[in-house]
Amino acid sequence: MGYHVDLNIVKIFLIVYTPPHPAGPNWSKENRLPTPSNNRAKSLTILDVAKAAGVSTATVSNVLNKTGKVGDKTQRLVLSTVKLLGYVPDAHARRLASGAGKTFGIIVSDIENPFFPEVIKSFETRARQLGYEAILSDTNYDPRRTREAAERMMEHKVRGVAVMTSEISLKLIHELARRRIAVTFLDLAPVREYVSKLKIDYVAGIQQIVQYLYELGHRRIAFIAGRPGLKSNVVRLKAYEKSMRAVGLEPGPILRGDLRFEGGLAAGHAIAKLNPRPTAVMAINDLTAVGVIKGLLQAGVRVPDEISITGFDKTRLAEYSNPTITTVDIHREMLGKIAADALHELSVSSNPQGKEYLIGAELIVGESSGPAPVEERSEVRAAFASIPPM
Amino acid sequence: MGYHVDLNIVKIFLIVYTPPHPAGPNWSKENRLPTPSNNRAKSLTILDVAKAAGVSTATVSNVLNKTGKVGDKTQRLVLSTVKLLGYVPDAHARRLASGAGKTFGIIVSDIENPFFPEVIKSFETRARQLGYEAILSDTNYDPRRTREAAERMMEHKVRGVAVMTSEISLKLIHELARRRIAVTFLDLAPVREYVSKLKIDYVAGIQQIVQYLYELGHRRIAFIAGRPGLKSNVVRLKAYEKSMRAVGLEPGPILRGDLRFEGGLAAGHAIAKLNPRPTAVMAINDLTAVGVIKGLLQAGVRVPDEISITGFDKTRLAEYSNPTITTVDIHREMLGKIAADALHELSVSSNPQGKEYLIGAELIVGESSGPAPVEERSEVRAAFASIPPM
DNA sequence: GGAAACAACTTAAACGCTTAACCTGCGTTG
């Protein structure tokens, strides 16, 4: 029952307050006759309430659903009976009887990724306002789990699903749509019946960073990419290349990352050794940026004096980091809200044709970026001379 | 339809691909006759499958539930029919008919607080392994929403609820328990029928930090508290005071924080001005620690050379921070897993008496702490002389 | 003053599934 301090052991102690009895996890099946799973716990039903109040079940139902078909007096009677008995209606019976449940689903890749909680929260908040319940599924980046998540949504007969992950096949999306379940999707899927599209303006965000760095005198701007498989990553990379060319700069060097701290760290070390070293680094997200900064600092390169770093997504991390990170706010809270609005519109409208929503991006300047180092300035001026004005 | 770059405007553009039609949000109610919300979409039922396969609904059900009562050949026939038709069973009808649904709920304060996603994930993962579905409710620290969350759990007839927030009344807990819904709770509630208790060993965690700092020669160790209202915060504060006295040190100074970055920042500035300045600061959580470090750095105090900082909770932040933070791992992932296990045991056992689970804490040394500054050492030796060995 | 309209209910038929109880035919068994 006691315990001792040992830094290397996960200490979990089980203190059983009750006298030990045979119902442990390994309890043999033979004597498991009267488990609560078997005897249906006769719970309070609407009929009990009706009897107690001396009315019909229909009246109770009408009171609970505020249809306005019940007289004032009866209404109060029913309500007080409900309170007295502690009756809570059964959500499942309700849904079954009424046909259409007011539920939305949201599917995300990874709830631990700081990107998602905010989206989930705003989605759920907005859904509530519109009178929907929300259920969440986390796929853990696993396509099989994604299919399971979609199936769960169908089983629960949701009215709409906000798909916030890319590990999902178009086929699955269409399967949902065919069942008349509204879907919002990020980027990939084309708009069609029951399917709307949420598009984050990555291109504009990247453009703003390049523009900003350019104006600070940076000319060698590296890019730390993410996982090549993810479409949104490819989009950002392309946008980087295009924006660079737009201001007359050659893209590169481009380093591989993994969207995680570790990848950024490695990239930071690599960049420190580069010659000539870039004067600015665009990381594909904040987490990578934090890693890059750490890597550079470990290698003795000062940020932002010697090199500027930028992130993307404006997670809280950007704010907490030391130095704070220059990043792009893609308005994650809008993402969730708009998803809910879009689903609502699709499921309420008589014409369920999808739409496309574009969500803007906004540059947020932090401490991790500054003017290009002075020794670069002469070069800059030379560059100015040879590059035509935009 | 176009858009222009403006850093101060949230840019959200709606591009409607479809020809405009009258079903906008402000559409008048008169002509909303045939909305999809009204006409029950006759969806595929088990009867359709049964007919198509030429068997009874009971057989289909038995196949789907793998009761083993169906012959091999029929089984295959049914399964292929299901696939062919794209039939998905209705979760609500299922639950209603079978009485006991296999669902757990989890109630958290704030999904955006990095503490929770990890707990949720491990809870959900474990619940799945045990064969349960999980539904999530976020209370946003609002007691009213907490009540709603609990009601939602009752409506959904969950078998158990993991309550991970403290903004909940004992009354509510008991109401759940009375309905034979298993509950796990943090700290506050006493164990009883259907209620188990998950206790994090904060005391041991704090003790380890004090011990560790003491051994590094620190004698003036400040504490940054959280919100006085939260019970878990009070526990930590008390543990700090007790641990300090246990090694023969006077507790204090104790500064007020808010569990957030901002509070830490303010505390950091305050500490920089203190005279004599503490040589170490224990922050109540990692986020506060990050703030403290930032505040101190801004005031020109070096970490850890001049002052050591410790956090608590071992969030990813501790790892990403610069310097990395010495913290305490309270095994959040265990919290979720154990909650699921505890609920399962309660709901399966014939004797639903709760138990108490103690989850150990573990010191994780980072870069934010180190030996006390040398100029303090003489003082330390004096202290050693006068303090009896532990 | 009688038809019509209405407010305030009640009745009972779904909703889509599970499951206890029942049936049927075939191989075993004493």
Added chain:
DNA sequence: CAACGCAGGTTAAGCGTTTAAGTTGTTTCC
């Protein structure tokens, strides 16, 4: 060879709601 057991089904009675349709008793209106 009658009796039995059992594998592999089927039938039908719920599960707890909602809601269309029906039933009152009371106004309203010409």
